[in-house]
Amino acid sequence: MSRYDFVCKFVDMKWKAAAPKYRQDIARALTAATPAMYSTTRGKPEDRALRAAMHRWGYNCKHREEAPEEAAAVLRWLAHNTKPVSALIDDPGLVRDLLDAATSLLNGQRAAPNTVRKHRMVLSNALDYAVELKLLPANPLKTLKWKPPASAYEVDRRSVVNHTQARALLAAVKAQQPSGERLVAFFALMYYAALRPEETVNLRRDNITLPPLVKNPESGELEEPANAWGELHLLKAAPHPGREWTDTGVAREERALKHRAEGHSRTVPIPPPLVPILRAHLAAFGNGPDGRVFYGVQGESFRSSPTGVPGGPHGRTG
Structure with missing residues (x-):
C-alpha cells in the first residue's frame, strides 16, 4: 500500500x-x-x-x-x-x-x-x-534514538501583559467601532479569569454567578461590593476549527471542555476587577439570539481570526 x-x-x-x-x-x-x-x-x-x-x-x-x-x-x-x-x-x-x-x-x-x-x-x-x-x-x-525538545516551564514575565498594560488594552478595544464595547468583557475574561477563547465565546448567562449589589448606607443606592468575588461554571466550549472539519458543517461546534470528559465542568473564580466589567456587559447587551453572552452587532455568533479570537469589523472575521 x-x-x-x-x-x-x-x-x-x-x-x-x-x-x-x-x-x-x-x-x-x-x-x-x-x-x-x-x-x-x-x-x-x-x-x-x-x-x-x-x-x-x-x-x-x-x-x-x-x-x-x-x-x-x-x-x-x-x-x-x-x-x-x-x-x-x-x-x-x-x-x-x-x-x-x-x-x-x-x-x-x-x-x-x-x-x-x-x-x-x-x-x-x-x-x-x-x-x-x-x-x-x-x-x-x-x-529510533530521539530526544524531544525541551519545553520552558517558567513563564517569562517580560512576555506577559501586566495590569497597567491590560487596562490600556481593554480601553483600546472599547474605542474600536462599532464592535469594541461588546468585546471589552470578552478580552477581560481571558485576562482576569484565564479563559480560553473557545470557552469565552460559548459563555451563557447561567454560567455566571456575580456577587449581589449592596446598598450604600448614605445614598441608599445599590453599588458594587468591595473586593467581592464571583464564579464561572463552565460546561462546554465552542472551538472554531472551520466548517470543513466538523460533522455538522458549522464553523464553530460545541464540544466538551479541553482535557475533560463529556459532562465534566470547570469552576473559575471571577476576581473583583472583573465583576463590574461583566455586570456592565450583561446590562448593556444581555443575551444573544442563541443565548450566548457574546455576539456581533448584527446578532451573529463570533467567528475567529487566525489567532483564535474574535476580531474585524462587526465582531467578525473570515
Whole structure:
C-alpha cells in the first residue's frame, strides 16, 4: 500500500472519534511528513499545491471526493508516486527522514516543542495502525534514538501583559467601532479569569454567578461590593476549527471542555476587577439570539481570526 493511500485509510479510521481540531492536527502532521515518502520528483506538482491538496482534500475524508479537478490531479500523483509503507522496514534512514519532515517547518527549522510532540504522536499512531493492518511488523519509530525538545516551564514575565498594560488594552478595544464595547468583557475574561477563547465565546448567562449589589448606607443606592468575588461554571466550549472539519458543517461546534470528559465542568473564580466589567456587559447587551453572552452587532455568533479570537469589523472575521 502506498504511503498516500495508507494515510487516507488512517485518517478515515480516526475521523469518527476525533474532535474537529484534532482532525486538523492529524492532517497537518501527516501533510508535513509525506514529502519524505515521495518515490520520484518526475511530474511533481508545486509544493504549495501538494500541501493544499493533502490538507484540504486528501486528508479530510468528509471532502476528499469533492476535490476540484486541479486538486484531484495532485492527489492522483501522490497515490502513484509515494513509496509503499513497507519501505520503512529495511530503511532506518527513511524513518528518521519521515520524523524529521513531520517535525520541521517549511524553512527546514525545527517546529515549536509542542508542535514537535504533537506531530510525532500523530506519526507514531499512524505507524501503530500500519502494524495493526500488518503492513509493518513493528512500529519503526519506537526504535529510533530521539530526544524531544525541551519545553520552558517558567513563564517569562517580560512576555506577559501586566495590569497597567491590560487596562490600556481593554480601553483600546472599547474605542474600536462599532464592535469594541461588546468585546471589552470578552478580552477581560481571558485576562482576569484565564479563559480560553473557545470557552469565552460559548459563555451563557447561567454560567455566571456575580456577587449581589449592596446598598450604600448614605445614598441608599445599590453599588458594587468591595473586593467581592464571583464564579464561572463552565460546561462546554465552542472551538472554531472551520466548517470543513466538523460533522455538522458549522464553523464553530460545541464540544466538551479541553482535557475533560463529556459532562465534566470547570469552576473559575471571577476576581473583583472583573465583576463590574461583566455586570456592565450583561446590562448593556444581555443575551444573544442563541443565548450566548457574546455576539456581533448584527446578532451573529463570533467567528475567529487566525489567532483564535474574535476580531474585524462587526465582531467578525473570515
